[in-house]
Amino acid sequence: MMAGGDNTNWWFRRVAPLLPLGVTLLAAGCAPQSSALSTARSEMRAGHYTTAHRELTELEEHPEKLSPDELREVKDDLCVTDFTIGRPTYSVREQQRVCTEAAAEPGSQSADVLARIDGAIEQADNDRVTAAIKAGDLAGAETAVEDYESLPGANQVQVASWSNQMWKLVEQKDQRPTRSHKAALGSAIATLKRQHADARKMNDAAFKRWVVQTASVDGRPMVSDPRLEHGRLKLDLIETDLSAAALNLDKFALINDVVVARCGCDGRTDVGVGSGDLPAYVVRLDPETRASEVLILLSGANLGPAQGVSLR
The missing domain is CATH 3.30.300 (GMP Synthetase; Chain A, domain 3)
Structure with a gap:
């Protein structure tokens, strides 16, 4: 993974399918927006996700200043920005935590985002495991699998498939x-x-x-x-x-x-x-x-x- 910044070069490939939904989320709020929320959303539209995330976090820290609809929208937007910025700034566990919390709000649209995050995470970790096994790097494959298994609801069928590949690598090394x-x-x-x-x-x-x-x-x-x-x-x-x-x-x-x-x-x-x-x-x-x-x-x-x- 690339270190620092928004990590956009790597994660944009994962986020691309999400962007239309993100734009929909930005336009879907029916509550009058506070000035700060409007500013954060303008930053998101401009692609300044780190700045938007910082402003949204400040808003979430003072829920008493937000209406229920505004709080829901803040959490939905944090879900989008966390995923867009991605690792290593925000771990997959943190991304899922934020989006799961957002999806629990009445009227939230983060459930679809969360499903896309799950799919993107599984594909990304599959790429990491496959690359590590191809390179003969059992430790690297282990790290990727443990990263994925740390997520709530990790697909154990997928984990078993990776494990089978890792055992085959062991066989190759144990001639x-x-x-x-x-x-x-x-x-x-x-x-x-x-x-x-x-x-x-x-x-x-x-x-x-x-x-x-x-x-x-x-x-x-x-x-x-x-x-x-x-x-x-x-x-x-x-x-x-x-x-x-x-x-x-x-x-x-x-x-x-x-x-x-x-x-x-x-x-x-x-x-x-x-x-x-x-x-x-x-x-x-x-x-x-x-x-x-x-x-x-x-x-x-x-x-x-x-x-x-x-x-x-």
Whole structure:
């Protein structure tokens, strides 16, 4: 995103469909306008949205000086100016907050604006996620998804679609050596099979119960619904706060050791977080250490303590 100013070069593409509605809003007020409101609207017509926003904010701070119709119009206009100026000056959360508040006023026309904001925000964040994934930037994709998920009513179907793309990026980055490390990998697998010989005696149901019990802290499970297929275990973190998981990564490493021992293969554990199943951790066998290691995928900036992105 562009920094500073009205951010018009980037956001004008998003605002263009909104402008006819904005003009309609400016003309729709049926109440006699105060001099200050007329001045603010003149600034909007001239494209001076920052100035108009400042004047409208001053008006909103003194609702006792406005009629109900004028207050409604001030809030409608603030909705338009917030969206037009856009990020980074006004976050998408702030834009939605202002427009949601405006739409709650009797007779408000901000509901249509709010719907257009929702669509523009989703498209903008989709562009950010797509660009980040194309560049191989998992952290950038994460930031864009978290930005979108912070909004009220975020479309979880869209989040799940982005998550699927992010997991595919993880797959691309996690290409395992096929020849040079094949012997070392076989030796590491054999070592884990000996260390966890009892693991092969558990049936699938018993193994899943063991996974949930092992991935627990003070008797509280960190994961739910373990799914195992062809040497790959899929886990979902119960809490979106990564702090507990970040302090107990050794538990996930142990679980993957047992996955490897049970299948006698290069087993893997994928750990997702949130309703959209964003990739949090991937656990793989390190042939050199003959033990599983946890690869941290999410930075956790908005979910828990910050972690580095580590993909080998």
